[in-house]
Amino acid sequence: xxxxxxxxxxxxxxxxxxxxxxxxxxxxxxxxxxxxxxxxxxxxxxxxxxxxxxxxxxxxxxxxxxxxxxxxxxxxxxxxxxxxxxxxxxxxxxxxxxxxxxxxxxxxxxxxxxxxxxxxxxxxxxxxxxxxxxxxxxxxxxxxxxxxxxxxxxxxxxxxxxxxxxxxxxxxxxxxxxxxxxxxxxxxxxxxxxxxxxxxxxxxxxxxxxxxxxxxxxxxxxxxxxxxxxxxxxxxxxxxxxxxxxxxxxxxxxxxxxxxxxxxxxxxxxxxxxxxxxxxxxxxxxxxxxxxxxxxxxxxxxxxxxxxxxxxxxxxxxxxxxxxxxxxxxxxxxxxxxxxxxxxxxxxxxxxxxxxxxxxxxxxxxxxxxxxxxxxxxxxxxxxxxxxxxxxxxxxxxxxxxxxxxxxxxxxxxxxxxxxxxxxxxxxxxxxxxxxxxxxxxxxxxxxxxxxxxxxxxxxxxxxxxxxxxxxxxxxxxxxxxxxxxxxxxxxxxxxxxxxxxxxxxxxxxxxxxxxxxxxxxxxxxxxxxxxxxxxxxxxxxxxxxxxxxxxxxxxxxxxxxxxxxxxxxxxxxxxxxxxxxxxxxxxxxxxxxxxxxxxxxxxxxxxxxxxxxxxxxxxxxxxxxxxxxxxxxxxxxxxxxxxxxxxxxxxxxxxxxxx
Numbered sequence: 271x272x273x274x275x276x277x278x279x280x281x282x283x284x285x286x287x288x289x290x291x292x293x294x295x296x297x298x299x300x301x302x303x304x305x306x307x308x309x310x311x312x313x314x315x316x317x318x319x320x321x322x323x324x325x326x327x328x329x330x331x332x333x334x335x336x337x338x339x340x341x342x343x344x345x346x347x348x349x350x351x352x353x354x355x356x357x358x359x360x361x362x363x364x365x366x367x368x369x370x371x372x373x374x375x376x377x378x379x380x381x382x383x384x385x386x387x388x389x390x391x392x393x394x395x396x397x398x399x400x401x402x403x404x405x406x407x408x409x410x411x412x413x414x415x416x417x418x419x420x421x422x423x424x425x426x427x428x429x430x431x432x433x434x435x436x437x438x439x440x441x442x443x444x445x446x447x448x449x450x451x452x453x454x455x456x457x458x459x460x461x462x463x464x465x466x467x468x469x470x471x472x473x474x475x476x477x478x479x480x481x482x483x484x485x486x487x488x489x490x491x492x493x494x495x496x497x498x499x500x501x502x503x504x505x506x507x508x509x510x511x512x513x514x515x516x517x518x519x520x521x522x523x524x525x526x527x528x529x530x531x532x533x534x535x536x537x538x539x540x541x542x543x544x545x546x547x548x549x550x551x552x553x554x555x556x557x558x559x560x561x562x563x564x565x566x567x568x569x570x571x572x573x574x575x576x577x578x579x580x581x582x583x584x585x586x587x588x589x590x591x592x593x594x595x596x597x598x599x600x601x602x603x604x605x606x607x608x609x610x611x612x613x614x615x616x617x618x619x620x621x622x623x624x625x626x627x628x629x630x631x632x633x634x635x636x637x638x639x640x641x642x643x644x645x646x647x648x649x650x651x652x653x654x655x656x657x658x659x660x661x662x663x664x665x666x667x668x669x670x671x672x673x674x675x676x677x678x679x680x681x682x683x684x685x686x687x688x689x690x691x692x693x694x695x696x697x698x699x700x701x702x703x704x705x706x707x708x709x710x711x712x713x714x715x716x717x718x719x720x721x722x723x724x725x726x727x728x729x730x731x732x733x734x735x736x737x738x739x740x741x742x743x744x745x746x747x748x749x750x751x752x753x754x755x756x757x758x759x760x761x762x763x764x765x766x767x768x769x770x771x772x773x774x775x776x777x778x779x780x781x782x783x784x785x786x787x788x789x790x791x792x793x794x795x796x797x798x799x800x801x802x803x804x805x806x807x808x809x810x811x812x813x814x815x816x817x818x819x820x821x822x823x824x825x826x827x828x829x830x831x832x833x834x835x836x837x838x839x840x841x842x843x844x845x846x847x848x849x850x851x852x853x854x855x856x857x858x859x860x861x862x863x864x865x866x867x868x869x870x871x872x873x874x875x876x877x878x879x880x881x882x883x884x885x886x887x888x889x890x891x892x893x894x895x896x897x898x899x900x901x902x903x904x905x906x907x908x909x910x911x912x913x914x915x916x917x918x919x920x921x922x923x924x925x926x927x928x929x930x
Contacts, residue, residue, distance in 0.1 A: 273298065274517070275328075275337040277355055279306040281480070281582065282369050282510050283343035288589070289514050289619070291316060293523040298335060302351075303430065322351075328358035337362075339520075341513065343369040347474055349502040367516070368507030371477040381486060381496045383838050385862070390472055390497050391415050393836065394422070399469030402426060402462070404485065405499065407433040414440055424466050426450060452481050459488030472497045483580060500839075511618030518619065531588060531596045531620050533613065535604040535627025539567035540701035543633070547625045556593035559584055564599045573597075581612040588617060598622075603629040607649040607670060631668045634697045634725045637707060640666060650676060656822040658687050659794030663736050667728045677720035684712035684728070687819040693729040696720060740764045740788045747784050747814055752807045754782040755846055758900045759871065759918050764788055766869045766894070766922040767842050771795045776840040778830045778855060779847020783811030783823065789844070790822045797822050799837050803829040803849065831858040839863040845870045852877070853884045860888060860925045870921040878919045885923055893923040 276286060279301040290297050291313040299318045301307050307320045323331070331337065340359045344351045352368070359366035384390050387409050394401060394416045400423070403413060407427045413419055425442045427433045429449040437447050448462070459481075463471065471489045475498055476482045489496045508516070518524060532551040537543050544552075552558065552571045560568075565575040574593070578584045588596055604610040606629045614622065635642040645666040648657060657680065661667050671677050677696055684690055690713035698706045698721035708715060712728075744757050755763065763785060769775070773793040777786040780800035790798040800823055802808050808827045815823050826833050831854045839862040848855055852870075859866050868890070872878050885893045897919055901912040 273335050273337045274339045274341060275300065275332065275335070276341045277301075277344050277351065278310065279303070280343055280345050280371075282371060284310055285510050285585075285589070286341065286343060286369070286513060286517075287311075287316060290517065293518075293521070295517060295521040295523065298331075298337070300331075303432070323354070325354050325357045325361070328354060329361050332358060332362045332364055337364060339365045339367060341367045341369060342507075343510075343513075345480075346371050346476065346501050347499075367513060369510055369513050370507040371480065380490060381498045382836060383498050383500055384836075385500055385839075386502075387412050387499065389835075390499060393497060394470070397470075400424065400466065401470035401472050401497070402466055402468045402494075404471065404473045407436050410437060410442070411440055420446070424448065424468065426462070454481050454484060456484040456487045456491075459485050460491050463488055463492040463494050468494060470495050470497050472499070474499045475501055481582075509615040509618065511614075511616055511620075514619040529588070529591075529594050529596065529620060531598065531617065531622040532625060533598045533600065533604055533610050533622050534625040535600050535602055535606075535608065535629070536564060536567060537602065537628040538630050538633050538701040539564070539601065541567070541570055543628055543701055545625065545627065548627060551597050551623075551625060552599075554595055555597040556595045557591055558597045558599055559587050560599035561601070564601050568599060579609070581609060581616050584609075584613055585616040588620070600627070603627045603632075606631070606647070630670065630697070630700050630725045633700050634668070634695075634727060637697065637700070638695055638727060640727070642666070642668065650680065656794050656797075657683065658689070658819050658821040659791065661689060661692070661728055661730050661733070662819065663733055663738065663794075665730055665733045667730070669726045669728070671724050671726055672722060674722050676722065677724050677726060678716060678718075680726060681712045681716035683821065685716055687816060687821060689728075689730070689819060690716075695727040696724055697727070698724045700725065740792055742784070742788055742818075744784075746818065747782050747787070748810060748817055749782060750806070750810055752782045752804070752810050753847075754784050755871065756900065756915065758915075759898060759920075760785055760788055762896065762898060762920060763844060763869055763871060764792060766896075766920060767844060768867060769793045769796075769842055773841045774838055775799065776801060776834065776837065776843045776859070778834075778843065778845045779849070780811060780825075781807055781846060783807075783814045783825075785844055785846060786811065786823050787814055787818055787820050789842075790820045794822065796841075797824065797838075799824050799826055799840075801826045801828065801830055801833050803827065803833075830855045834858055834862075837862075840866055842867045843869070848877075852880055853887075856884055856888055856890075860890070864889065864925045865927045867924045868922070872919050872921075873916050878921075881919075881921050885921065889926045890923045891926055893921045896920040896922075 273296050275298045277300050287299050287310050297316045299310055299316060301320050302322050304320050307318050310318055340355055342352055342355045356366055403423055403425045410425060413423055420441045424446050425437055426448040427437055429451055434449055471494050473485050473496060486496055534548045534551055552568055555573050558565055558568055558573045558575045559578055561579050562577045576587050578587050584598055600608045600610055603626050604624050631647060645668055646660040646664040647668050649670040671680055691711050694712050694715055696708045741761055769792045771793055773796040775789045775798040777800045780786050780802040783800050786798050786800035800811050805827060808825050811825045829849055843859050843866055870881050897917055899917050900915045903910040904913050
């Protein structure tokens, strides 16, 4: 037997403790509260300690108990606890293993991300409406700074006396205090949000294990805006499954027992087109797990079923099931916009078998008689999606669409961005007797009714000639009387920005939006926020978005830096106009992202001097400075004369990574 010290109090910690119960490993489980202790089943090889510990106390425990491995399975927001555990490991030379909770970026569409509790409080003080707090009781006292908090805020906390007493002392009571143990299902969250009639849901990015996706889905269903507090720092480590695999290999015991798990893709749902391996696994299964519509499609196998969708729920069913032969059924193919990846990270120790299926895209492509190699393959199921950019660059685009208005919204988007004449095919109930395939253009089909689940195929024959480099002509943009960065300057600016496909960009002082538009076309999987104080210019940017068919730009009217406060942290920032607030803008950018890439353009010597001086006083790398002279030819009679444009200074730098 060997000593392992596990810091738990989380779903991950409980899963590890339960899996090690009765095994050939001596486990000390440390939890912060008595309530956390009650959540873990005692066993002969498991001792449970409760109470918060500083580094000295952890060091003493390691030495007294002969601990060889420290497993940190604390909450992703428990930064201080992780630092304490790591310090103790370094002081004693013990092995440190961090178990991380995966983030669920598929559920963040419509979320407003804020850096910390103080940022949430500032937002709530600047906006009307009630809010449900689902961030625990640790920082509940801070929310007393929200105006009218006793009337506007509802707190959901653990059902323990310590937390309840604290909430009462602050002023949360009656219907404004909800004491319940989570994680909560989407249905439970929906019921609570509807009952409270709140406008905002305050939460942390707790991942699937903390019920984050269910909160966000419920918020969307109730038209509630999620205010998400970012994780305090990047979390690196291994999954629960990888941790259990390490322990079982290290100490010579088996976690999986006799359970056999298959993750299978059932294709479109028609049993007639399932693969032989999938049929064999379903015929021999003792239990089938999956979403209701998936298990309904497998009813002909007459097997016991459990309906579960999220990886944490499926894992819980698997580990607690009495049956040994288990099938987890996924719609379509296991490798195509499937929940397989998230589940694998949780049950890797069970060595599941993965069976592919025929996806609806494969089936639909065959139905249409077109090859799907080289096509853009997209899913609009709850994801932010820049369909327009993909269509511009692909002759064929397939989009998986969900929701009652999903297809209609997609077709309207095409029409509004100048692609209403493209050939479109919509497939619903594919492979079934009531299969429907409609052909037309986006414009002619947009007023039709469609099934909630469908596949849309969009053909753009002009995509083969699409320009893939930046460099739009100035004449492409609608100008009016709004200043515009000229094409030659834009070209160098975009080169200096060093954008990637998924960049989150700010264009401060956006003018006509010429830089914003070209930024967005370069980072088709990212997003651009065009910040402009002039209302006429904001309207012009919206016109240029529609005129040029660019969807991934959000126009923000207001003066920086105040207008930047609610935006997501940028990876890249272009400043074409600062309104005299250059230092404040740069400081705010670096606060949001200390490593942001920044390019400033200026035409006056005064602003250039201010910019260089400001860069010297802030935590940025040595700037690269370019003075750009451009001359353009103008026809004078039979001759061409070169006319010089105003010189432009370009200052390129990036944050050093240190806090501003």
